[in-house]
Amino acid sequence: MASNLVPITVAHGDGIGPEIMAAALHIIREAGARIEPEAIEIGERVYLRGINSGIEPIAWESLRRTKVFFKAPITTPQGGGFKSLNVTTRKTLGLYANVRPCVSYSPYVETKHPGMDVVIVRENEEDLYAGIEHRQTDEVYQCLKLISRPGSEKIVRYAFEYARRNNRKKVTCFTKDNIMKFTDGLFHKVFDEVGVEYPEFEKEHWIVDIGAAKLADTPEAFDVVVMPNLYGDILSDVAAQIAGSVGLAGSANIGDQCAMFEAIHGSAPRRAGQNLANPSGLLHGGILMLVHIGQPEVAERVHNAWLRTIEDGIHTYDIYKEGTSKQKVGTKELAKAVVARLGQNPQKLKAASYAKAPKQTVDHQLGATKRANKQLIGVDVFLQWNERNPTEFGKQLEKFNGDGVRLKSLSNRGVKVYPESFEETFCTDHWRAGFFAEQESGTLTHQQVVNLLDRMQKAGLDFIKIENLYTFDGQKGFVASQGE
Ligand code: NAD
Numbered sequence: 024m025a026s027n028l029v030p031i032t033v034a035h036g037d038g039i040g041p042e043i044m045a046a047a048l049h050i051i052r053e054a055g056a057r058i059e060p061e062a063i064e065i066g067e068r069v070y071l072r073g074i075n076s077g078i079e080p081i082a083w084e085s086l087r088r089t090k091v092f093f094k095a096p097i098t099t100p101q102g103g104g105f106k107s108l109n110v111t112t113r114k115t116l117g118l119y120a121n122v123r124p125c126v127s128y129s130p131y132v133e134t135k136h137p138g139m140d141v142v143i144v145r146e147n148e149e150d151l152y153a154g155i156e157h158r159q160t161d162e163v164y165q166c167l168k169l170i171s172r173p174g175s176e177k178i179v180r181y182a183f184e185y186a187r188r189n190n191r192k193k194v195t196c197f198t199k200d201n202i203m204k205f206t207d208g209l210f211h212k213v214f215d216e217v218g219v220e221y222p223e224f225e226k227e228h229w230i231v232d233i234g235a236a237k238l239a240d241t242p243e244a245f246d247v248v249v250m251p252n253l254y255g256d257i258l259s260d261v262a263a264q265i266a267g268s269v270g271l272a273g274s275a276n277i278g279d280q281c282a283m284f285e286a287i288h289g290s291a292p293r294r295a296g297q298n299l300a301n302p303s304g305l306l307h308g309g310i311l312m313l314v315h316i317g318q319p320e321v322a323e324r325v326h327n328a329w330l331r332t333i334e335d336g337i338h339t340y341d342i343y344k345e346g347t348s349k350q351k352v353g354t355k356e357l358a359k360a361v362v363a364r365l366g367q368n369p370q371k372l373k374a375a376s377y378a379k380a381p382k383q384t385v386d387h388q389l390g391a392t393k394r395a396n397k398q399l400i401g402v403d404v405f406l407q408w409n410e411r412n413p414t415e416f417g418k419q420l421e422k423f424n425g426d427g428v429r430l431k432s433l434s435n436r437g438v439k440v441y442p443e444s445f446e447e448t449f450c451t452d453h454w455r456a457g458f459f460a461e462q463e464s465g466t467l468t469h470q471q472v473v474n475l476l477d478r479m480q481k482a483g484l485d486f487i488k489i490e491n492l493y494t495f496d497g498q499k500g501f502v503a504s505q506g507e
Contacts (some may be wrong), residue, residue, distance in 0.1 A: 028059035029316045032085045036095025037067045038290025039300035039354075044095040044445065046302035046358035047309045053362045054324045056313060061085050065108050066097035077108045086116065092283040094310055095305060096290040106154055112283060113147045118276035119174065120146040120181040121255065122383075123287055124307075125242075125262035125272050128372060131333050132267035132342045139242040139266050140151045142191070144182040145255025146210075147276060151172045152252045160407040162434075163453035170206040171249065173389050175213040181277070181385050182249035183221040188381035193225040193246040194218070197234040197254050204502055210251055222482070231258075239265060244450055263287055263304075268341040270300065273307025277383050284312035298353035301339035303329065306361075310375075311383070326375035328364040332357065334363075361429045393444035399467045401431070401459035401492035402475065403501075407485045417441030420456050423478050428471055431457045434504035455504070 033048070035041040048060065063082035070077040086092055091111070099107040112118070122144055129137030155167040179196070186194050196214040198207035211228055218226045229237065231254045238245055241262055248395035250258065263272035269288045276283040286304030294300050306329060336349030337360045343351045352360065368374045408416050417433045417440075424430055433441035434457070435450040458475060460467050472489065479486055493500040 027057050029091070029318075030058060030059045030061060030089045031091045031312070031316070032064050032082075032089045033060040034065050034082075034092070034094045034097070036290060037098040038096065038292040038295040040095030040097065040290055042296070042354045043286070043300050043302035043305045044093075044296065045370075046354050047093075047305045049358050050302075050306060050328075050361050051309050051313065051321065051325055054321050054328070054365050055323075056321045058316070060093070061089060061168050065112075066099075070104070075368050076111070077106075078111065083115075086112075086281065090281040091252065091283065091312065091316060092116075093309060094283055094285045096286060096288060098290045098292060109285075110152050110154065113276055114152075116281040116283065117148075117278040118281060118283055119146065119148050119177050120277040120278065120385075121147040121259075121274055122185065122311075123255075123259040123263070123272055123274040125266045127266040128271075128330075131336065131347065131372070132338070133344045133347060134265065134267045134272070136265055139247045139262075139466075141238070141245045141258040141262050141266075142185065142189075142247045143255055143262055144178065144185060144247060144249040145259060146174065146178040146250070146252045148252070150206075150252035155411045157488075159405065160452045161409075161491055162451045167257050168203070168206050170209050172209060172213065172392070175210045175311060176217060176389060177385075177387055177420050179210075179214050179217045179249055180387065182247055183217060184385045185223065186224055186247045187221065191224075191246050193227070194221070195226075195234070195245055196228045197231040197248060197250040197258070198228070199231045205500075207251065214249065237264060242266070247291065259287055268301065270302070270339065270341045271303045271307070273309070273311055275308070275311040275383060277385075279384060279387070282312075282315050282383065284308035284315070298355055299340055300354050301341050302354050303339075303355060304491075314377055314380045315383050319380040322379045322380070323375055324365055325361070326377075327368045328361050328366070330369035330372045330375065331364045331367045332360045334369050335360070349389050355395050361488045369457065395495035396497075397500075398494045399469065399472075399491055400465070400494055401457060401467065402472045403427075403490040403492060404456045404458060404475070404479070405488045405490075406454045406456060406479075408450050408454050409452050413444045413450055413454075414441035416454060419452055422473060423458075424461075426471055426478075427461045427465070427473055428458045428467065429461045432504060432507055433457070434507070437505055439504040439506040453487075457504075459492070 035044045065078045097108050124142045127134040127139040151168045153169045158164045198211045200207040200211045263269045272287045274287045285308045310322045310326050338348040420430050432439050434455045
């Protein structure tokens with residue numbers, strides 16, 4: 024009956040996208056999925072038609088109506104061109120949680136980690152993916168890393184709720200808060216705070232570099248791992264690859280209102296149009312989608328038929344191994360093999376069970392933000408100056424002291440170079456001059472900052488941006504330069 028069908032928005036994507044989407048849709052339909060796909064076009068082809076954003080209003084309209092998006096990978100131009108449609112979609116639809124289960128299927132798919140079953144929960148909206156980038160001088164470019172308290176609270180709570188609903192035992196957090204003390208420091212702090220509400224779990228935090236090494240070496244030691252956007256992006260590919268193939272893992276992008284399901288890999292343009300690609304990653308995204316739209320019994324049929332196919336040694340090139348595999352197949356043939364096994368269960372691998380599938384969204388009750396007593400105590404003025412002589416520039420900048428403001432230090436790429444510098448320290452044309460209230464523990468007004476900039480522009484200095492330096496309830500809201 025038509026009214027039974029759940030409308031879903033489908034993008035067939037670029038590169039291998041159309042082939043793997045056709046295969047995944049064929050399987051889930053044959054398994055009895057009650058869906059009504061609405062195709063939209065996004066990405067390269069739309070961009071080439073002259074739509075700079077790569078997505079048209081009609082596509083947004085479909086997404087906002089169906090609230091469920093099944094998406095094949097999209098090519099994102101590197102270094103220029105349109106912004107990542109994946110990132111735009113995730114952020115515009117508020118899909119803050121990216122859940123990526125990475126499971127090994129030993130001995131049927133070769134892996135060095137037979138017992139691997141790790142779920143990466145990646146923050147999906149913030150961090151360096153805000154896409155706020157600037158060229159500021161001839162020599163220096165910047166990308167802003169934004170981490171918010173509500174954003175961190177939402178993703179960390181999601182990770183713990185996911186762990187609770189899926190009977191997981193441990194939740195690990197990765198950050199680099201020894202270096203990024205404020206941004207990653209906040210994420211870690213929120214992990215510790217929210218973790219208190221989930222006493223049943225073992226909890227741990229790793230610095231991301233050694234954590235990544237440990238994950239790649241001993242993934243069995245991890246269960247649910249939550250991390251900021253960039254680390255999660257990189258490490259979920261690593262985790263999927265060491266589980267067997269990047270072509271195997273799917274992901275759910277969950278928001279409060281909408282959700283998007285996809286493979287974790289990209290559009291693999293070199294493999295496109297050859298009936299080679301493994302559709303399993305996207306199919307796993309589809310299984311997560313079926314659970315989300317309330318068709319867990321179909322998800323189970325699909326997943327178990329797929330496990331049986333893998334057990335039967337019917338493998339695409341990326342996981343095919345002489346001796347272990349029985350038959351090397353293309354995208355279409357893999358789909359046919361899965362369809363032929365619908366209704367069957369794996370014999371050795373653990374069968375999937377979604378009978379009691381937990382819902383995938385989480386109810387958030389974000390507390391009201393506590394507003395601190397915020398005091399302006401200084402300003403960092405960033406300037407372009409083309410000589411590589413910090414002492415000379417520091418002396419020039421001291422001439423702007425007065426009106427209750429004084430230069431405290433000058434730094435270059437975060438290293439203090441005035442007063443006192445090492446001749447070994449390399450300087451670019453991008454400088455940060457820290458001006459503070461003249462009086463110890465004094466405050467500044469915005470007008471004093473404007474006056475300082477006015478004096479600088481009259482002297483012909485090129486200030487490229489400022490950052491106000493605040494205290495929040497007496498705590499410094501900025502980090503000192505290295506060497507300060
Ligand atoms: P990729 O994941 O597309 O491919 C890397 C390699 O992995 C391929 O050459 C292939 O050897 C293998 N591979 C990937 N998927 C496979 C599959 N299903 N079956 C068999 N082998 C597979 O990574 P890339 O080459 O860095 O990116 C290509 C494009 O995809 C870029 O434009 C990138 O921006 C985009 N991308 C899109 C998404 C997305 O849509 N969510 C995610 C990542 C990358």
